[in-house]
Amino acid sequence: MTKTLKTYIAGFILSLILTFLAYILVLIHVNSYHEQIPHEILLPIILIIALIQLFVQLVFFLHLGQEPAPRWNVVFFISTFGAVVVVIVASIWIMNHLNYNMTPKQIMQYIQDQSSL
Amino acid sequence: MHEEKNEKTFLGFWIYLMTDLLMFAGLFAAFIVLRNNTFGGVGGSQIFNMPFVLVETLFLLTSSFTCGVALLLAHEKKLKGVIAMLCTTFLLGAGFLGMELYEFSHLFSEGHTYQKSAFLSSYFALVGTHGLHITAGLLWMLILIIFILKKGLTQGGIRKITLMSLFWHFLDIVWIFIFTIVYLMGVAL
Numbered sequence: 001m002t003k004t005l006k007t008y009i010a011g012f013i014l015s016l017i018l019t020f021l022a023y024i025l026v027l028i029h030v031n032s033y034h035e036q037i038p039h040e041i042l043l044p045i046i047l048i049i050a051l052i053q054l055f056v057q058l059v060f061f062l063h064l065g066q067e068p069a070p071r072w073n074v075v076f077f078i079s080t081f082g083a084v085v086v087v088i089v090a091s092i093w094i095m096n097h098l099n100y101n102m103t104p105k106q107i108m109q110y111i112q113d114q115s116s117l
Numbered sequence: 118m119h120e121e122k123n124e125k126t127f128l129g130f131w132i133y134l135m136t137d138l139l140m141f142a143g144l145f146a147a148f149i150v151l152r153n154n155t156f157g158g159v160g161g162s163q164i165f166n167m168p169f170v171l172v173e174t175l176f177l178l179t180s181s182f183t184c185g186v187a188l189l190l191a192h193e194k195k196l197k198g199v200i201a202m203l204c205t206t207f208l209l210g211a212g213f214l215g216m217e218l219y220e221f222s223h224l225f226s227e228g229h230t231y232q233k234s235a236f237l238s239s240y241f242a243l244v245g246t247h248g249l250h251i252t253a254g255l256l257w258m259l260i261l262i263i264f265i266l267k268k269g270l271t272q273g274g275i276r277k278i279t280l281m282s283l284f285w286h287f288l289d290i291v292w293i294f295i296f297t298i299v300y301l302m303g304v305a306l
Contacts, residue, residue: 012182050297061286080135084142091146
């Protein structure tokens, strides 16, 4: 794929479609009374749509991986992306466990707060 | 020889972008962890105006596209086209920034400041940092337009446009995730 107008237009249209797709899915979810799309399915779907859009923009806008070898930018991007995933996933994991493993005093306070509601 | 020097500049700038990405990862992690800590105050679904945010997103996406076209025209040495495209990118970016500032001032006027809850602190930190990057990008673009008007599309000018477009595409990519994780997921949950 060379740097042509076609690749930019293709990337732009694909990004538009993906943005609207995610937006409409959430709109349907918020406006439906019977919860047509459950959370457990909706959230992974819009995250995957975002990741596809990331890939689309990396390829069509930033032309990642199209320069001659050695492709250092790809190497740097993949290692950084790995670090990003570790930072975010590990934070969620640790903080959920912190919330779960509270001290007994905190748990009693928590139960009190909950029952008083 | 000249090409090789450019390649090194691009790689160095790319490494800067990757470290910037790591900083955003920290802010994203903080936001995701603190998103439900509203301290009895408002949550995302009560304060986000989704049609407004969608228009903001489209502004930035379109500006990313026009920025790419500007780079393309720069390689073809079409000076007028480059200036027109960079100005379009600047206006769309300024529109995006204006909308974001309006959103912030609207939240502030309703009393939803960054001091109210951990959710709002992390929200303003994440979206505000992105906005600061956009501001820096707009200033850069303005200087670049003046530079090109004065010196024309020299080898250095094309290199500067390439770096600027890398930065601008990067900011759009970060915004995809702000749009998805902060706004879409904030409203959906």
